Amino acid sequence: MESYEIVIVGAGPAGLKCAEVLAEAGKEVLVLEKNEVIGPKVCAGCLTAKDFTLGISKNIGKSFKEIFVHTPHRTTIMETGETIITTTDRKELGQLMLKQAKRAGAVIKTKIKVSEIKKDSIIANNKEIRFKYLIGADGSSSMVRRSLGLKTKEIDIAIQYIIPKVYKRLELFFDADLFASGFAWILPNKKFTSIGACVDPRYLNAKDLRVNFNKWLKKKKIDVSKARFEAAPINYNYEGYKFKNKYLIGDAAGFASGLTGEGIYFAILSGKEVAEQIINKKYKPKGIEKILRIKSHHEALLKLFEFSKPLSAIEHETLAILLKSKLIDKEVVDIFG
Numbered sequence: 001m002e003s004y005e006i007v008i009v010g011a012g013p014a015g016l017k018c019a020e021v022l023a024e025a026g027k028e029v030l031v032l033e034k035n036e037v038i039g040p041k042v043c044a045g046c047l048t049a050k051d052f053t054l055g056i057s058k059n060i061g062k063s064f065k066e067i068f069v070h071t072p073h074r075t076t077i078m079e080t081g082e083t084i085i086t087t088t089d090r091k092e093l094g095q096l097m098l099k100q101a102k103r104a105g106a107v108i109k110t111k112i113k114v115s116e117i118k119k120d121s122i123i124a125n126n127k128e129i130r131f132k133y134l135i136g137a138d139g140s141s142s143m144v145r146r147s148l149g150l151k152t153k154e155i156d157i158a159i160q161y162i163i164p165k166v167y168k169r170l171e172l173f174f175d176a177d178l179f180a181s182g183f184a185w186i187l188p189n190k191k192f193t194s195i196g197a198c199v200d201p202r203y204l205n206a207k208d209l210r211v212n213f214n215k216w217l218k219k220k221k222i223d224v225s226k227a228r229f230e231a232a233p234i235n236y237n238y239e240g241y242k243f244k245n246k247y248l249i250g251d252a253a254g255f256a257s258g259l260t261g262e263g264i265y266f267a268i269l270s271g272k273e274v275a276e277q278i279i280n281k282k283y284k285p286k287g288i289e290k291i292l293r294i295k296s297h298h299e300a301l302l303k304l305f306e307f308s309k310p311l312s313a314i315e316h317e318t319l320a321i322l323l324k325s326k327l328i329d330k331e332v333v334d335i336f337g
């Protein structure tokens, strides 16, 4: 039977960062990815300054120093004089992270789907592979998470059209009547634009989101006839990440934000943190504490929607007014970043 000290399921940002850090420390690590090509993923690909503290090159995408924030009553331009958001093509990001993990010495195998998890081994493409540590980096529908008996109760649903045209402005749209606790976006990339919306289905179900989103597209005269439609869940239901010799990272652990749907930073940071813990048993996971702190702030804001829709609408308008004052620019950038 094949045997590796560490087996990672999934070669998304979480799995690849974890593999890179482990391999750099001389650990024997195998990453199994079900897809043939590493990188492509239903995602708008927005990165913020904090992503670039984790080894991602600043040249990876298209940078924006301004965000146009719209509410039903006003439009505010959010600007700090520096790049606020960089949009990236997930294939490009995946290929960059793959190169970094391979260079560090990780073994990465594609077209291998993990189908069963046992105590000290997994079954993948009908073969059994033994491990000392198993890391579930297999995204929002994680089978490693399911194998640990964890349910996923809190998700966002995110939908987007990929339009083969590069829009000029990066824009966010808050409208409690159309998108409830969520928001819609226009996010131009280098070669295409993602136009999408994201919401917690407890406040607006997937069918109604699609209906409202189409209504909004029509009102804005956005032509999606040549666009590709995509949809995927984002798991933000955190129930722990360490389970004896098994770990969960990224979306598999529910580390994404329920408020903004952001997950790339949390995936990369949690991948790094779990790797450091395996390398050094005394390592203090300050990064995991940071993720949980940000998540708890975001989810407290999301909770406002539980109390009332009008309250959320007021929250959106207040946000726009505060942005205009520029007094709290940094804090607001931190919410969205």
Ligand SMILES: Cc1cc2nc3c(=O)[nH]c(=O)nc-3n(C[C@H](O)[C@H](O)[C@H](O)COP(=O)(O)OP(=O)(O)OC[C@H]3O[C@@H](n4cnc5c(N)ncnc54)[C@H](O)[C@@H]3O)c2cc1C
Pocket (backbone or CB within 6 Å): 009, 010, 011, 012, 013, 014, 015, 032, 033, 034, 035, 039, 041, 042, 043, 044, 045, 046, 047, 112, 113, 114, 115, 137, 138, 139, 140, 142, 143, 158, 159, 160, 196, 231, 232, 233, 234, 249, 250, 251, 252, 256, 261, 262, 263, 264, 265, 267
């Ligand atoms: C429409 C949309 C827009 C988004 N926009 C943004 C954004 O702008 N910015 C942001 O930060 N986040 C965004 N997100 C969230 C972001 O995509 C995720 O949080 C992020 O990709 C999580 O990374 P991950 O490595 O945990 O999981 P993933 O990127 O999902 O990677 C998991 C990997 O595991 C593989 N896998 C799954 N099951 C198996 C198996 N059984 N065997 C082998 N391999 C397996 C998958 O093929 C995949 O490659 C968006 C999400 C959606 C749906």
